Amino acid sequence: MLERIRGYIFWVCGGVVLLGALGYIFALTGSGQSLFGSNDGTLEPTNFAQxxxxxxxxxxxxxxxxxxxxxNPNNIAARFLSNIRSIRLNLADYADNNPLVRLRSFDPTNNQFEFLERSPGRPYPAIVSIKLTEAPNQATDIAIYTYQPIGNSTPDDHKDRVEKWLRVLTNRLANFNN
Known part of the structure; x- marks a missing residue:
C-alpha cells in the first residue's frame, strides 16, 4: 500500500514539473501573449500642447x-547651446546604454521621445517625455515631463529624475562637443 502511494506521488510531482516546463516554453515562444499580457501598453505619448x-x-x-x-509647469524649459540633432543622438545613445531606460516611442517630426525608466527598488517604471524645440542661435529648448501612472512616487522623486536627465545630457553634450 505504501509503495502504491509513493508511486502516485512520484507521478503527480513529475506531472507538475512537466506542466511547469511546458508553460515556461509556451510563454517564451510568445504563444501566451493574451494570457500573460503584451509589452505594448495603452499609454499615449504626451501631447505637450494639450x-x-x-x-x-x-x-x-x-x-x-x-x-x-x-x-502650469514647475519651471521653464532647459536651454542647451547645441543643435537638435546632437541632442537627439545623445538621448538615443543614453537610452541604448542604460539598462534602466527603455525608449518607448520616438516622433522624429515633432522631436519627441517617450522613455520608460525604472528606478532601483521601485516595482513600476516612470514615464519620461522629452520634447526638443529649436531656439535662436543654434540652441535647443528641452521640455521634460515625468510622471508615474502606477505606484507610489513623490514630486521630489520626479524632480530628482528630471535633474538627473539634465545633468546626464549636459555631461554627454560636453563630451560630444569636445
Missing part, C-alpha cells in the same frame, strides 16, 4: 508657455 498640469500634481514638468500653453 497637457494640463499644475504644480500640486504628482509629476514634474519643465516647459515653456509656447510648448505647454495649458500647463
Amino acid at each position: 497637457l494640463t498640469f499644475s504644480t500640486n500634481e504628482n509629476g514634474y514638468l519643465l516647459c515653456n508657455k509656447s510648448t505647454c500653453p495649458n500647463a
